[in-house]
Amino acid sequence: xxxxxxxxxxxxxxxxxxxxxxxxxxxxxxxxxxxxxxxxxxxxxxxxxxxxxxxxxxxxxxxxxxxxxxxxxxxxxxxxxxxxxxxxxxxxxxxxxxxxxxxxxxxxxxxxxxxxxxxxxxxxxxxxxxxxxxxxxxxxxxxxxxxxxxxxxxxxxxxxxxxxxxxxxxxxxxxxxxxxxxxxxxxxxxxxxxxxxxxx
Amino acid sequence: xxxxxxxxxxxxxxxxxxxxxxxxxxxxxxxxxxxxxxxxxxxxxxxxxxxxxxxxxxxxxxxxxxx
Numbered sequence: 283x284x285x286x287x288x289x290x291x292x293x294x295x296x297x298x299x300x301x302x303x304x305x306x307x308x309x310x311x312x313x314x315x316x317x318x319x320x321x322x323x324x325x326x327x328x329x330x331x332x333x334x335x336x337x338x339x340x341x342x343x344x345x346x347x348x349x350x351x352x353x354x355x356x357x358x359x360x361x362x363x364x365x366x367x368x369x370x371x372x373x374x375x376x377x378x379x380x381x382x383x384x385x386x387x388x389x390x391x392x393x394x395x396x397x398x399x400x401x402x403x404x405x406x407x408x409x410x411x412x413x414x415x416x417x418x419x420x421x422x423x424x425x426x427x428x429x430x431x432x433x434x435x436x437x438x439x440x441x442x443x444x445x446x447x448x449x450x451x452x453x454x455x456x457x458x459x460x461x462x463x464x465x466x467x468x469x470x471x472x473x474x475x476x477x478x479x480x481x482x
Numbered sequence: 483x484x485x486x487x488x489x490x491x492x493x494x495x496x497x498x499x500x501x502x503x504x505x506x507x508x509x510x511x512x513x514x515x516x517x518x519x520x521x522x523x524x525x526x527x528x529x530x531x532x533x534x535x536x537x538x539x540x541x542x543x544x545x546x547x548x549x
Contacts, residue, residue: 308549397514397545404516404543408523422548434489436541437521449548460549 287481292320294479296365299323300471301387303375303403305351306330307455308419309393310341310358311464316471317359323367324359326352327383329374339457375399377406385411389474391467392418395449404439412438417470422463423447425456431463433470442466483536494534502529505542516543 285293300321302309305328313324328351332342336351346354352370359368373379380403384390390407394400400418407416421431421443430444443463449455484493494504501524505512517524518541524532534540 304549306549393549395547395549397547400545400549401514401516404545405523405525408516408518418543419549420543420546423546436518439516439518439541439543441543443546445544445546447548448546455548 284482290481291476291479295320295472295475296322298388298475299325299386301325301327301384301390302393303327303380303384303390304393304395304399305340305355306336306393306395307339307457307460308422308464308467309391310351310355311461312391312393312468312471313355313359314341314362315465315468317363317366319468319472320363321366321471321475323369325369325371325383325387326355327371327373327375327379328352329372339455339460375403377402377410380406381410384414387414389415389417389471391471392416393464393467397448408439414438415440415474417442417467419443419463419467421445421447422460423449423453423455425459427459428462431459431466433466440470442470483534485534485537486539488541497536499534500530501532501534501540504534504540505529508542510542510544514545516545517541 302313330351332346332349332354342354356368356370359366392403415438417440419442424447434441483497520539
């Protein structure tokens, strides 16, 4: 029996590995979307613990408070799609870890909170893993401004977000807009991985 | 000279300019940037010794907290 296009997409995506650097608002939401779409292997890297403050925008639940984010997210991914091979790394990434961990990924999502960490992974990947596409999220805070969020590409660096809205006391991170950028990132992953996909 | 800056054409009044001067002219805070020139990553230490010339493609990303 012929498979539906959706099943074929899921089959196609199952051959790929996606790295997720940071499992907060961007990383947890993007990882869930990719797991549901059928990505075969997801590498999660983070060192933080789920606190009650995470629950207003990150893909975690009250019963998971106190767990490592990588473990909470692994459990949630497997509840949504048990076929995903999830590898969870309890680590605060430095440049050498980025090279070691993500060298064999088909694409990596940058989902850190701190600007300095974003700079570290972008610089490291552009210099050391130039063939691995990196999808970064920049400008996610606040609400509304839906049409300001955009995608722009420069070779293997793909930028998602409005590039303006930094997190602050006056402009907090809220679930809808962070989710919007996280899903832009996940959508860019599919765009890359499905570029040679032709339905039967 | 005319360059491409973040995918758009930009006319600059000078015929030669360092990357550092260009970034300052655009009011960028130098510390937290990703800069690429013709697809090649430019390290912060090289901003002052990198010259822009006619037709260059410059990409600048200002990094912001939040994620």
